[in-house]
Amino acid sequence: MQSEAASSCDVLILGGGPAGMAAAMELVRAGRHPLIVEKDAQVGGLAQTLRFEQPEGTYLTDIGPHRFFSKNKYLYDFIGDLLGEEWRKIPRHTRFFVDGKFYHYPVRLGQVLRNVGPLNAFHAMWDYLLARLFPREIRTFEDHSINTFGRWLAAFNMLNYTEKIWGIPCNQISVDWATQRIADLSIWSILKKALFRGQQGPKTLTDSFYYPSLGSGLIYRRIRERVEERGGEVRTSAQPVAIHWEGRRVTSVEVSSAGGTQAFSPQAVVHSVPLTQTVHLFHPSPPAEVMEAASALRFRSQVYLFLTVNRERIGPDNWVYFPDLEVPFGRMSEMKNFSERMCPTGRTSLFIEFFCFEGDDIWKASKEELFERSMPWLERLGFLRREEVTSMHHLRRANSYPLYDLSYHGHVQTVLRWLDGFENFYAVGRPGRFRYTNQDHSQEMGILAAQSILDGRRRDLDQVGAEDEYFERGFVPEQYKRVMVSAVEP
Numbered sequence: 001m002q003s004e005a006a007s008s009c010d011v012l013i014l015g016g017g018p019a020g021m022a023a024a025m026e027l028v029r030a031g032r033h034p035l036i037v038e039k040d041a042q043v044g045g046l047a048q049t050l051r052f053e054q055p056e057g058t059y060l061t062d063i064g065p066h067r068f069f070s071k072n073k074y075l076y077d078f079i080g081d082l083l084g085e086e087w088r089k090i091p092r093h094t095r096f097f098v099d100g101k102f103y104h105y106p107v108r109l110g111q112v113l114r115n116v117g118p119l120n121a122f123h124a125m126w127d128y129l130l131a132r133l134f135p136r137e138i139r140t141f142e143d144h145s146i147n148t149f150g151r152w153l154a155a156f157n158m159l160n161y162t163e164k165i166w167g168i169p170c171n172q173i174s175v176d177w178a179t180q181r182i183a184d185l186s187i188w189s190i191l192k193k194a195l196f197r198g199q200q201g202p203k204t205l206t207d208s209f210y211y212p213s214l215g216s217g218l219i220y221r222r223i224r225e226r227v228e229e230r231g232g233e234v235r236t237s238a239q240p241v242a243i244h245w246e247g248r249r250v251t252s253v254e255v256s257s258a259g260g261t262q263a264f265s266p267q268a269v270v271h272s273v274p275l276t277q278t279v280h281l282f283h284p285s286p287p288a289e290v291m292e293a294a295s296a297l298r299f300r301s302q303v304y305l306f307l308t309v310n311r312e313r314i315g316p317d318n319w320v321y322f323p324d325l326e327v328p329f330g331r332m333s334e335m336k337n338f339s340e341r342m343c344p345t346g347r348t349s350l351f352i353e354f355f356c357f358e359g360d361d362i363w364k365a366s367k368e369e370l371f372e373r374s375m376p377w378l379e380r381l382g383f384l385r386r387e388e389v390t391s392m393h394h395l396r397r398a399n400s401y402p403l404y405d406l407s408y409h410g411h412v413q414t415v416l417r418w419l420d421g422f423e424n425f426y427a428v429g430r431p432g433r434f435r436y437t438n439q440d441h442s443q444e445m446g447i448l449a450a451q452s453i454l455d456g457r458r459r460d461l462d463q464v465g466a467e468d469e470y471f472e473r474g475f476v477p478e479q480y481k482r483v484m485v486s487a488v489e490p
Contacts, residue, residue: 017045049217057344
């Protein structure tokens with residue numbers, strides 16, 4: 001039942017990540033006054049930008065690389081209005097490291113053939129022909145990958161890296177991961193992109209992306225400024241501890257912060273707290289089948305090591321992927337190659353990502369232990385020397401990636417059917433809907449939830465990003481086709 005002491009509230013947004021902040025911006029544009037509650041000290045969620053002060057100056061880093069691409073012109077206008085000239089188009093430089101060699105991505109056909117040699121090239125083509133002649137029944141991510149690329153090419157890069165991300169074999173990963181992330185990626189589309197550079201390739205092969213001059217978190221800091229200027233409120237270091245409901249409406253929400261616990265009676269709630277935690281906030285408790293379904297869902301977590309480096313630049317890469325299982329980390333980014341303003345003059349940094357489960361050995365490792373695991377590889381591969389590292393910083397983020405195991409889909413649908421049945425409750429974003437959405441898709445979900453509140457017509461949030469093609473090809477409206485700005489500025 002609703003507490004008599006509950007304060008009235010227009011729209012309560014629980015979670016200040018991309019989805020929640022986009023919803024807030026859409027609401028204040030329409031004259032509404034949302035209250036955003038965020039457990040971290042700053043907004044942005046996994047897209048926030050962190051700040052590290054050192055004697056030589058300020059270092060900025062995103063929590064992993066966050067490039068912006070979308071097919072939705074509304075989103076480009078949305079962010080362009082917030083950032084103006086601080087939103088820059090950056091050339092993409094990506095490599096992956098497999099079996100002791102680096103490969104550029106998008107694919108450079110000559111480089112691949114030189115690196116793998118004629119025997120392996122023949123093996124790859126033979127396996128591909130076998131897969132096309134005798135396709136497997138598609139039940140898992142592994143089946144889809146082998147049918148699409150042949151076993152040799154699938155194992156060469158895609159299967160190993162996928163297992164590294166998720167921590168389970170690819171034959172235990174749902175085919176949904178393939179249909180969502182690599183739907184129209186194929187050998188022929190890659191070859192066409194490699195051979196005919198001017199032609200449109202699959203959307204994973206984009207050669208440039210948009211990036212804010214001071215990191216992805218600038219988007220959400222600007223939204224916060226706009227929201228507060230227009231009468232909304234943002235409370236950081238606060239989180240929901242109870243959601244009370246009656247019938248098919250949320251009646252009140254209790255929020256805990258350093259000042260104590262306060263109850264609010266909102267007209268509507270936009271919620272991007274991880275789905276596995278959400279059900280435990282409801283009072284009375286959801287039906288048993290909903291609780292059981294939520295308990296069967298798992299998230300993959302991440303640990304990060306951020307190194308400041310006494311060097312002008314490490315290399316040309318925005319990010320480098322490491323599919324080989326023997327390499328302890330999965331991906332690293334040099335933030336200076338996203339924007340010169342991410343580091344002091346004459347210095348650079350390296351952001352190293354480890355995939356893990358909350359509570360495992362990687363999760364529990366200290367920054368010194370992670371550093372000692374990483375440095376032999378960084379030195380061996382020629383990225384940097386131990387004596388060039390001036391400081392190290394350690395970060396953990398639970399519930400980073402929803403785990404698409406073979407049974408996840410039914411469990412997610414059970415939970416969301418119950419949550420979506422509330423008239424004034426909208427679960428949004430990657431954690432809130434248990435969908436591995438990109439930044440643009442999370443923003444779009446938040447905007448649609450806000451529009452649903454504004455006109456009383458509930459949008460289908462699960463249609464966002466549901467098109468049958470790969471996530472990473474964007475659309476750039478004419479007004480954003482400005483002269484490309486190199487990340488390496490004079």
